[in-house]
Amino acid sequence: MSQNVITSPTGHDAHDEHHGPSGLLKWLTTTDHKIIGLSYTITAVVMLIIGGALAELIRAQLATSNGHLVSFAQYNELFTMHGSIMIYLFVGPFAFGALANIIVPLQIGAPDMACPRHNALRYWLYLSGSITMLLGFFTAGGAANFGWVGYAPLTSSLNAPGAGADLWIGGLLLTGFSAIFTGVNLIATIFYLRAPGMTMFRMPIFTWNLLVTAILILLAFPVLTAGLIMLYADRHFGTHVFSVAGGGVPVLWQHIFWFWGHPEVYILALPFFGMATEIIAVFSKKPVFGYKGMIFATITIAALSLGVWAHHMFTTGVVLLPFFSIMSLLIAVPTGIKIFNWIGTMWRGELWFSTAMLMSIGFLITFLIGGLTGIYLASPPLDFFTHDTYFVVAHFHSVVMALVLAAMGGLYFWGPKITGFLLNERIGKAQFWLLFIGTQVFTFPLYILGLQGMPRRMAVYPLHHDWVNLNAISSVGAVLIGISTLLFALNIVVSWKKYPAGDNPWDAQTLEWFTTSPPPHHNFYRLPQIRSERPTWDYNHPEHKSVAHASHEN
Amino acid sequence: MKIEAKLLLFLGLFFGAMCAVYWTWSLENAGGVMMFSGMLLCFLPGSYYLWWSRRMKARPEDNPNATQESGAGFVGTFPGSSIFPFVLGMGAFFVVLALVFGIWLLVPGFALAIWALLGGTSEGRRGGNR
Known part of the structure; x- marks a missing residue:
């Protein structure tokens, strides 16, 4: 075990070379945020592939009206574990565990995350939580089968008696603690380890979004953890928090779950908003349009997100419809500001349609579709009509597929910084x-199916001419998405150590592009003077320095 | 540090106002309690930062004209590598598996967790001399 005492980058012993373990032991013992982030990235992409494979099975089952690929019981497991893996084990950890872990310290000029061993612990909790949840497939009763939202009373020991349900709860507990530790570590890093001159209003938008995400994590995740402990107690210790039989209230689970679940939507989305913002600015060769407006929009989204949870519960009949409808509709305002600012950043820019830029534009369009259909769903009369139909499935798949597009953009954009090598642009x-x-072909038929009344979570459906065709088209879209994932794997193989990236292949703007690719053990050999939110750009283009935002800061 | 404090206090105030409207209008307790707790969770660190920011000198990272030299000096001790996060993670893994497969798994779970806590603490003390 070695300890590296760090002085600031101008100190003479700031960049001691690291002589730690090598091989497998290096991965097990590392406290370097970049290697931990890489472990997160690899694990999250494996989860994406597993969750994606389950999605392909679901779409194969639904490609015909009376599919026999899986049994009804297996279908329940498929949609439960597909949703659980994608939300709990891929999108979230990829957003605030993988790229955030690697990029945030680099963007603020920090030598590492504030608590490096704590940082390593959260990865091991995430990995063991993921394995715990997946172990359900190998138990006698199969994996969890009550939907990724785990509504009571479907989760009671009577309705879900197997070990799969307990493994689902256990896996979520571990990944939940991992997320809470992430929140603590990100906030500590951003508040205490910024380089001199990196004031709050000079931080890149990605880092700002991660700060707000971390605050949301600390507000939301403990609620879910508490709910899971109550659920486990109901199942095994004879309590009746969520069961009517003992005087409990099943709808309480929905309150607890969605009080976590809707902020979770923004916990998932905000990091990807940040990625798209960075990418669009770099490939438009412009500063971010409305920098402070973007930050205030992010804070507003976070503030509103704690007051919208029950728009998932309109049809329960026990929630205050006008309050939740108004709050949900209000979120469209800051989100709209973001979309206009992304367009404003591109406006009259010197656009470079690299893969990362295309992915970000794809994100923008797909997210706009998902966001607009979300506005319909915030209206109770429309929600009553479409609740639990494929319209809702299409809406949130537009949103999460937009996030997948942004994630891919992030990998193409920051991958060279992490590995030192570019990916093949043609592939x-x-x-x-x-x-x-593929995303549009997959989701558009689902919107129509939902409006025609097709309920979600059905393994078979009536032999209606429209429904069969629309489901078949949607399945074709899912196949296209699957092929695109294979192309990504092919690209990694084809490009393996083939195209050296250099330190700043995109002529980018923020601090992570000032250091080497990959960065040294404690990140920087030197730092430029920081006078705007684009220090690397200012250093490389002194003739086009940014206008500072910081004139009235303290 | 003032902006960090104001960010948390703004969120706390907003949650407080939202909580007041929601609780008096809906009379629903679960959401009201959760919003109220959210408000407290923002006020706790936010008010501490505000109190502290009025008593401290501006840090180099809060100074828009700071030079890199102004941040020179000791930052902290960053362990280069450590096995104990992995050991503690595996301890937690076994404890959770004990909830499903049998109480006996608590034995290796707690053994690993205690080893990690003792080892990690002594490791931190060794590395924190400067």
């Missing part, structure tokens, strides 16, 4: 078109 662009077109 990347082919991947983009398949992913983007």
